[in-house]
Amino acid sequence: MFLEWFKELNPITQALLATLFTWFLTALGAGVVFFFKEVNRKFLDGMLGFAAGVMIAASFWSLLAPAIEMSENLGIPGWIPAVVGFLLGGVFLRFVDRYLPHLHPGLSQGKAEGVKTSWERSVLLVLAVTLHNIPEGLAVGVAFGAVGANLPSASLAGAIALAIGIAIQNFPEGTAVSVPLRREGLSPMKSFMYGQASGIVEPIAGVLGAAAVLLMRPILPYALSFAAGAMIFVVGEELIPESHQEGNSHIATAGLMLGFAVMMSLDVALG
Template identity: 60%
Template structure:
């Protein structure tokens, strides 16, 4: 791990953000690849995995994004928290707007329950877009943190950026499976199911590079940008991830998965950051 951290610290921050987000995409593709081995997935396991995803995202929002953002903000008392409060609200509202505009369908819902603007797109496309919504703030968070490291801002460290990428990568594994497996059960071929599963994370490198470039050129925006990514992630967890785990009788498993995910991400951030 030290070798990886030293290498990422020695290269351009935008390139480092791209490599880190590429790693998160690869784990998504690896999770989706399980459709080549299994045709179905136990719903209890899926809910536990989605709960784990939510726990990682919530922990990352605080430990990797909000806390460093508040630390590097100028001023004292209430003044110090203003950039994070504004950025957090903006991030949540950004995903809220995308949620209302972009046609998408949550994993365990009927096509008639698709959200966003009305569309004639196929169920497959709508499912992929739903997970893509999850991945935009994740890629953005990785990029913004690497940009903060390059800017030399206090509270932003290469170890914390790597920890965030590792945590998001781990929780992306079940996300890839969560897209590909329902498609496989519907009779879609294994390759097409895998293709759509990995495609849902293709947006992460794009968002990561955009985030890194933005804060590299506009350093004063960094506390706002970190909180923006956190607000976007929290909105996704509360509006999409958690409700999907509560549809059947697996609420306890999902909750335990959430706790485990939070512990894993917290441990990674503190241990590496």
């Protein structure tokens, strides 16, 4: 019943609802702070590794592979949009990473990245996870936009699978923001609000991604590849180093393998 209703919606509305769901999982993860002041670091590193695995699998199965197939259907060598879009996605995230003030959990305020600012530590922590969520929301939006553009290699089930995968890995990201803030003395409610706020960017990026694809269909292979490159940048620059900084590399790697397997299974089974 729900799926039939969902199919009838405008692709931009579909993207909005899907990314609101991914934001909800971020908020759910942030809500852990109401029950625990601390979360076992090994568990958190395993979940961060899981998030990295989901993003790696989604980058290929849900984004790059369809981009290559679409390019070939349009008479363009498949590797050109994939390579160009992928690298541009990484360059864009590097630019944002360099200039957006942010601080990764577990680091002192003196190790904040981006332009120098007097912003509070809590704001900088939220912005670090917000940086992760920009490409995630964009990827979901572009996937639904591709379905709306009636491209043969895009399917509604595949876009839904991508949204589910992103939502699952958003849970530990919300926890990774709220729990450290609670440990530093913020109230449970304030810690929760900061934690869920990091996911608000996903519906915005999702709607923009879907709208861009519908308005400029020829850019779709590049847009899919761009989202993939941005996600891989986040994995290599943020998630993997963060999950290894406490010496739990084996647990984080096991989480990565599991996350990849889960996302791959979702995409193949549903897409």
